[in-house]
Amino acid sequence: MLAPRMTWYTGDPTYDTVLALALGFAALVALTAPFVASPYGRFASDKFGLALDPRLGWFLMELPATVSFLYFFFRGPHHADTVPLVFLCIWLVHYGNRGFYFPLSIRSPHGARASFSLMVIAVGWLVTGMHGYLHAAFFTSHATHYTSAWLCDPRFLIGLPIYAVSLALNIHSDAIVRGLRSRDEVALGERVYRIPRGGLFRWVSSPSYLTELTAWAGLALCTWSLAGVFIFAVSAANLVPRALSTHRWYRERFPDYPRERRALIPFLM
Numbered sequence: 417m418l419a420p421r422m423t424w425y426t427g428d429p430t431y432d433t434v435l436a437l438a439l440g441f442a443a444l445v446a447l448t449a450p451f452v453a454s455p456y457g458r459f460a461s462d463k464f465g466l467a468l469d470p471r472l473g474w475f476l477m478e479l480p481a482t483v484s485f486l487y488f489f490f491r492g493p494h495h496a497d498t499v500p501l502v503f504l505c506i507w508l509v510h511y512g513n514r515g516f517y518f519p520l521s522i523r524s525p526h527g528a529r530a531s532f533s534l535m536v537i538a539v540g541w542l543v544t545g546m547h548g549y550l551h552a553a554f555f556t557s558h559a560t561h562y563t564s565a566w567l568c569d570p571r572f573l574i575g576l577p578i579y580a581v582s583l584a585l586n587i588h589s590d591a592i593v594r595g596l597r598s599r600d601e602v603a604l605g606e607r608v609y610r611i612p613r614g615g616l617f618r619w620v621s622s623p624s625y626l627t628e629l630t631a632w633a634g635l636a637l638c639t640w641s642l643a644g645v646f647i648f649a650v651s652a653a654n655l656v657p658r659a660l661s662t663h664r665w666y667r668e669r670f671p672d673y674p675r676e677r678r679a680l681i682p683f684l685m
């Protein structure tokens with residue numbers, strides 16, 4: 417039997433049903449993620465079956481966020497309006513980095529064991545596919561507040577810089593991690609891990625996660641949408657426990673790990 421379709425947010429039953437399922441999925445992730453670390457990178461595990469090279473894994477996992485976004489964006493009647501076009505630019509910058517530059521620049525040791533589980537890609541597709549659809553359809557089909565006055569609204573004016581500064585710091589933190597392995601080590605197939613230093617690593621072990629979350633919070637504010645709430649919530653559900661596990665992992669692996677460094681939030685957690 418088909419689940420009943422809802423009209424509780426935009427009035428479009430398909431959109432509102434997907435949004436409800438997406439928010440429910442974020443709650444499910446919040447309940448399960450503290451007990452099962454996503455099997456990729458330092459927490460890769462053979463228990464979850466087939467795995468791919470991380471460059472391919474990341475690329476495939478993030479691809480639906482670009483493809484579904486562009487498809488639904490240009491189907492919407494408002495795709496040529498100013499505010500949706502501003503959000504299109506943000507999306508292209510964001511997923512130009514996360515979907516293409518980041519995966520393709522990963523320094524994965526040549527010939528090393530594949531570590532990016534297919535299960536992560538499958539679950540990731542659900543998230544990135546819904547994320548692209550929910551944002552794009554909202555931007556060009558359902559939002560009623562994106563008149564040009566929105567560009568002067570305090571929610572847009574506060575949310576946009578939060579998003580932009582967070583994205584810049586996220587890219588910087590990812591670059592510090594990338595620089596921890598030399599190209600020679602990669603060519604020799606050595607999977608070395610080092611203590612990251614500098615930038616926001618002075619304060620926390622997972623600045624990429626912290627800035628990922630503040631970026632999505634900024635986007636949710638400047639788009640004023642439940643699609644933004646969804647991507648913030650599902651990311652927080654996933655990344656908060658992973659940041660705590662990553663912090664423990666660093667402390668166990670490196671006896672000289674900086675004691676004052678916190679897991680995710682400077683001075684607090």
Ligand SMILES: NC(=O)c1ccc[n+]([C@@H]2O[C@H](COP(=O)([O-])OP(=O)(O)OC[C@H]3O[C@@H](n4cnc5c(N)ncnc54)[C@H](OP(=O)(O)O)[C@@H]3O)[C@@H](O)[C@H]2O)c1
Nearest residue numbers: 457458470522523590593596608609610624625628651654
């Ligand atoms: N929105 C979301 O829900 C979400 C979810 C996950 C990630 N992300 C974002 O994606 C980006 C990457 O996430 P991640 O850190 O979880 O990816 P990751 O795959 O664990 O790390 C990225 C790369 O850095 C290497 N690396 C990590 N720590 C290292 C160290 N101490 N020394 C040397 N190399 C190291 C990894 O090598 P190995 O593969 O060999 O371990 C991998 O090649 C972040 O910006 C994050 O915010 C977002």
